[in-house]
Amino acid sequence: MEAAGLRPQQARGAVKTVxxxxxxxASWDAALSQAPKAARRLLGGRxxxxxxxxxVERAEAPDRTSRLxxxxxxxxxxETVIIPSERGGxxxxxxxxxxxxxxxxxRCVFCETGRLGLIRQLSADEIVGQLRSAHxxxxxxxxxxxxxxxxxxxxxxxxxxxxxxxxxxxDTLCDDLAFGLSARRITVSTVGVAPRxxxxxxxxKANLAVSLNAPDDVRRSKLMPVNKRCSLTELKSALQAALxxxxxxxxxxxxxxxxxxxxxxxxxxxxxxQDLPARLNLIPANPGPDPxxxxxxxxxxxxxxxxxLDGGVRxxxxxxxxxxxxxxxxxxxxxxxxxxxxxxxxxxxxHHVG
Numbered sequence: 001m002e003a004a005g006l007r008p009q010q011a012r013g014a015v016k017t018v019x020x021x022x023x024x025x026a027s028w029d030a031a032l033s034q035a036p037k038a039a040r041r042l043l044g045g046r047x048x049x050x051x052x053x054x055x056v057e058r059a060e061a062p063d064r065t066s067r068l069x070x071x072x073x074x075x076x077x078x079e080t081v082i083i084p085s086e087r088g089g090x091x092x093x094x095x096x097x098x099x100x101x102x103x104x105x106x107r108c109v110f111c112e113t114g115r116l117g118l119i120r121q122l123s124a125d126e127i128v129g130q131l132r133s134a135h136x137x138x139x140x141x142x143x144x145x146x147x148x149x150x151x152x153x154x155x156x157x158x159x160x161x162x163x164x165x166x167x168x169x170x171d172t173l174c175d176d177l178a179f180g181l182s183a184r185r186i187t188v189s190t191v192g193v194a195p196r197x198x199x200x201x202x203x204x205k206a207n208l209a210v211s212l213n214a215p216d217d218v219r220r221s222k223l224m225p226v227n228k229r230c231s232l233t234e235l236k237s238a239l240q241a242a243l244x245x246x247x248x249x250x251x252x253x254x255x256x257x258x259x260x261x262x263x264x265x266x267x268x269x270x271x272x273x274q275d276l277p278a279r280l281n282l283i284p285a286n287p288g289p290d291p292x293x294x295x296x297x298x299x300x301x302x303x304x305x306x307x308x309l310d311g312g313v314r315x316x317x318x319x320x321x322x323x324x325x326x327x328x329x330x331x332x333x334x335x336x337x338x339x340x341x342x343x344x345x346x347x348x349x350x351h352h353v354g
Contacts, residue, residue, distance in 0.1 A: 004042050014039035018047050019177040022128075025136045050125070053133050064145075068134060072126060076102040076119060078156055080130040082138055084145050094138060095150040098130040100166055101157025106191050108224045110213075110254065110288045113156045121162045127169035130155075131179065151181060153188040154209070160193040160200060167203050189252065194230040194238035201242040209250040209281075210235070214260050215268035223260075232272065239276060248277035255304065256285050257296040266307035273313055280308065280315040 001011035013036040021031035028049035032040055056077070057069035066082040081097040104111070105118030135148050151173060153159040159166045166188065173181050183205035190197075191211050200208060212232075214220035220227040230238075239249055253269065255261045273280070282305055284295045296304075301317060308315040 001039065001042060001046075004046065006036075006039055006042065010036045010038050014043055015177060017043065022050055022132060023135075023178060025132075050129055050132060053126070053129050055133070055137075058137075066137075068130075068137070070130065070133070072102070072122075078102055078122065078126075078130070080134050080155060082134050082148075084142075092146045093149040094142070094146045095152055096131050096134045096138075096148050097152045097155050098127055099155030099157050100127060100153055100159040100162050104157045105161065106158050106224070106226055108191060108211075108213075108226075109290055110223060110256070110285065110293050112289055115289055116156075118157075118161075121165060122157070124165045124168040124172065127165060128172050128178070131173060135179070148179075149181075150185045150187070152186070152209075158191055158193065159188045160190045160196040163196060163199060163203075167200075170204050170206050187250065191224055191226045192230055192235045193226065194235045197238045198242040201244070201247070207250060209252055210239070211252045211254075212269070213252075213254045213256075215265050215272055219260060236272070236276065243277060248279060251278055251280045252283060253280060254283045254285050255296050255301055257294045257300070259293065261296045261300050261304050263303060263307050266304045267311070270308055270311040270313050278314065280313055281318045282308075282315060283318050284320070286320055 001014045002008060006014065017031050017035040017039070020026050020034075021028050032043060035043055052073065053070040054072075055068060056071050058066055060066045063086070064082075064084045068080045068082070070078050070080060072078065078099040080099060083095040083097060085092040085094060099122060101121055102119040103116035104113045107114040107117070131148070131151055138148060153166065170183065170186055170188075172178050173186060174183050184207065187207040187209050188200065188204075189209040189211060190200075197208070211224070212220070213223050214227075217227060217231050217233075220232060243249060251273070253260075269280075282301065284301055285293055286295070305315055305317055
């Protein structure tokens with residue numbers, strides 16, 4: 001704005017105007033009317049209103065996890081999830097899970113989103129808009145629960161297939177004039193697109209999470225087609241080459257009953273994680289498109305976990321949030337496959353956020 005001819009104080013006022021409309025949910029026209037007079041004309045040509053998302057459905061689980069179904073300006077559908085922590089006070093957190101694509105082209109067999117295929121990429125402002133919309137909804141009702149503290153790119157889509165939009169979205173989320181989040185409170189999850197890991201790691205300090213789900217190439221390729229192009233060996237080599245000293249990676253391992261949850265599988269996984277600065281989340285499977293891929297009994301989960309702990313692996317068991325409303329890992333868009341086409345082409349009852 002200074003380069004466009006405004007004095008520094010006028011430029012700061014103009015930027016604060018845009019920030020107010022984006023973060024607080026103020027009306028765009030009302031915000032512009034509050035801008036310094038000299039800035040209004042310039043803002044009109046250089047800034048645009050937040051990209052509106054239309055909330056077409058909201059479902060809330062007993063633990064207050066909320067799955068939000070949004071329609072974009074061109075009538076596609078994406079889902080976002082608000083996940084409050086079970087802990088309150090200073091130790092608590094509220095996480096928003098955002099989507100990076102409409103659909104997904106990676107076609108993991110346990111994931112409902114993968115059945116949709118890739119429809120299109122989401123733009124950076126559509127990604128940020130999900131957080132903005134979720135933030136505004138949550139602030140109205142959170143009570144004593146924490147405001148939004150964390151963002152995870154674990155919704156619909158493969159973020160590393162859309163880095164041209166995901167990276168600017170992260171920068172915006174971290175900007176003090178936007179939401180001011182620490183990059184360490186943002187986690188981007190990938191199926192393991194090895195050729196794009198180096199670019200991600202060099203461009204942002206956000207956390208990287210990699211979905212493994214099998215300790216060998218044969219089973220991983222059956223579960224995750226990406227492994228046919230990026231084997232476990234190639235994935236590990238890419239991580240070792242890209243990660244600088246002091247930076248670790250979070251691995252996610254979904255446990256499927258009698259598929260990848262034996263003690264010998266835990267030993268294979270432990271061995272593969274050697275020589276990597278790794279943390280591991282174990283996730284008992286949620287109901288998905290393949291009824292044969294079921295959650296193991298708790299005894300098998302804890303035995304698997306203990307084997308890893310005894311082998312020196314930093315591992316935690318993550319319990320699902322939002323499973324009852326189709327908002328847990330691998331479930332997004334699953335409850336709506338029969339209605340997505342209708343929602344895409346008709347308007348129905350709408351509630352505009354922003």
